[in-house]
Amino acid sequence: MKHLIDILDLSVGEIDELIELAESIIAHPENYRESCKYKKLATLFFEPSTRTRLSFEAAMLELGGSVLGFSEAQSSSASKGESVSDTVAVVSGYADIIAMRHPKEGAPLVASMHASVPVINAGDGGHNHPTQTLTDLLTIKREKGHFDHLTIGLCGDLKFGRTVHSLIAAMSRYADVRFYLISPEELKLPSYVKTAYIKDKKIPYIQTTSLESCISELDVLYMTRVQRERFFNEEDYIRLKDYFILTPEKMTLAKEDLCVMHPLPRVNEISTAVDSDPRACYFKQARYGKFIRMALILKLLEANA
Amino acid sequence: MNIDSIHNGIVIDHIDAGRAMQIYSLLHLERLDCPVAIIKNASSSKMGRKDIIKIDADYNVNLDVLGYISPNSTVNIIKNGVRVEKKHIQLPERLVDIVLCKNPRCITTTEQEIHHIFKLTDPEKRIYRCIYCDTKAPEL
Numbered sequence: 001m002k003h004l005i006d007i008l009d010l011s012v013g014e015i016d017e018l019i020e021l022a023e024s025i026i027a028h029p030e031n032y033r034e035s036c037k038y039k040k041l042a043t044l045f046f047e048p049s050t051r052t053r054l055s056f057e058a059a060m061l062e063l064g065g066s067v068l069g070f071s072e073a074q075s076s077s078a079s080k081g082e083s084v085s086d087t088v089a090v091v092s093g094y095a096d097i098i099a100m101r102h103p104k105e106g107a108p109l110v111a112s113m114h115a116s117v118p119v120i121n122a123g124d125g126g127h128n129h130p131t132q133t134l135t136d137l138l139t140i141k142r143e144k145g146h147f148d149h150l151t152i153g154l155c156g157d158l159k160f161g162r163t164v165h166s167l168i169a170a171m172s173r174y175a176d177v178r179f180y181l182i183s184p185e186e187l188k189l190p191s192y193v194k195t196a197y198i199k200d201k202k203i204p205y206i207q208t209t210s211l212e213s214c215i216s217e218l219d220v221l222y223m224t225r226v227q228r229e230r231f232f233n234e235e236d237y238i239r240l241k242d243y244f245i246l247t248p249e250k251m252t253l254a255k256e257d258l259c260v261m262h263p264l265p266r267v268n269e270i271s272t273a274v275d276s277d278p279r280a281c282y283f284k285q286a287r288y289g290k291f292i293r294m295a296l297i298l299k300l301l302e303a304n305a
Numbered sequence: 306m307n308i309d310s311i312h313n314g315i316v317i318d319h320i321d322a323g324r325a326m327q328i329y330s331l332l333h334l335e336r337l338d339c340p341v342a343i344i345k346n347a348s349s350s351k352m353g354r355k356d357i358i359k360i361d362a363d364y365n366v367n368l369d370v371l372g373y374i375s376p377n378s379t380v381n382i383i384k385n386g387v388r389v390e391k392k393h394i395q396l397p398e399r400l401v402d403i404v405l406c407k408n409p410r411c412i413t414t415t416e417q418e419i420h421h422i423f424k425l426t427d428p429e430k431r432i433y434r435c436i437y438c439d440t441k442a443p444e445l
């Protein structure tokens with residue numbers, strides 16, 4: 001593994017190794033405090049994403065390394081028309097590893113072709129966001145203990161939610177997994193995703209518009225935002241959004257050990273009254289995001305030492 | 306140029322009927338100075354109808370273009386009026402700088418001097434996808 005651009009670039013074995021390392025960091029953080037001493041991470045954020053950038057920076061700092069970078073194109077050379085390839089060729093001379101976020105799909109792949117140091121895709125438009133998927137996987141592993149034999153509900157915007165597509169792709173590689181696809185008609189999972197990762201792999205799934213009707217079956221519930229702008233008119237939005245809001249009443253129907261996840265930020269799809277429920281894992285999930293990024297930075301620097 | 310026989314050059318035969326003009330344009334044959342003949346809807350015992358392109362000059366044809374547009378076509382190299390080589394075409398694994406990605410959000414639309422690369426992802430359905438953004442290659 002030289003770079004991380006797409007979650008599917010990683011084999012199941014490589015994902016297992018990263019998760020194992022992240023769990024070892026969680027168990028013994030003191031052992032890793034100086035692992036990246038004198039190493040620098042460059043966060044090249046051509047569009048702002050404070051949450052993701054802070055997670056990367058916290059990860060590098062906890063490994064004893066330091067960080068540099070920019071967080072919007074206006075403040076960078078990109079506003080002067082410098083190409084992605086030139087930017088990373090220059091930054092390769094300053095940093096040991098790069099995390100890049102960019103509004104154009106494929107920009108981190110271009111970067112990886114021109115950088116002499118490892119490049120991590122920190123999100124390229126609505127295309128790929130592999131460290132979010134690794135975060136989701138670590139959360140499932142920590143909360144459920146395993147990836148196989150799980151019933152996973154994905155709820156909300158399954159059409160445009162790329163993190164959902166990647167999570168389905170990643171989970172479809174494990175045994176005896178089943179999916180509940182819970183969304184309004186307008187925001188159903190695209191058929192190419194369903195074909196490639198569910199139907200072709202003969203994975204059992206149920207498509208439904210009601211969270212209430214299936215929540216009792218689920219081991220994991222992955223919530224996503226249903227955005228107003230995805231609907232043609234306000235009425236449809238108002239009519240539908242409540243079906244996909246998680247409330248304490250719906251939680252009473254769920255299993256005792258359900259794990260509720262959300263990539264954050266949330267708007268109103270999870271009522272804040274659910275936050276105090278021990279099954280609400282989304283803030284823990286954000287914390288796991290830092291640990292998996294620590295593991296990833298370590299692996300990439302190790303592999304390229 | 307006698308379209309039945311060329312002396313030194315190539316004959317692209319067994320092109321799927323109707324595809325010759327696409328090949329002509331993707332190979333940029335308009336840039337050639339030598340005689341070029343396009344024969345549309347020639348009768349073929351094997352295919353019913355086929356297209357043929359004849360180029361009356363020593364020309365190094367990009368086989369990937371043929372494989373992409375019409376994988377059953379054949380290339381005959383003619384030297385001194387005799388066929389010296391017959392090449393069968395295969396479905397190319399990658400298309401490099403043959404077609405452009407149509408996705409406006411793709412990095413290829415803004416980054417200069419980048420190779421436009423598509424990868425064969427479904428040989429059966431002949432589907433190619435952009436390596437940068439996974440968008441399907443434009444419909445033929």
Ligand SMILES: [Zn+2]
Binds near residue numbers: 438
């Ligand atoms: Zn593209």
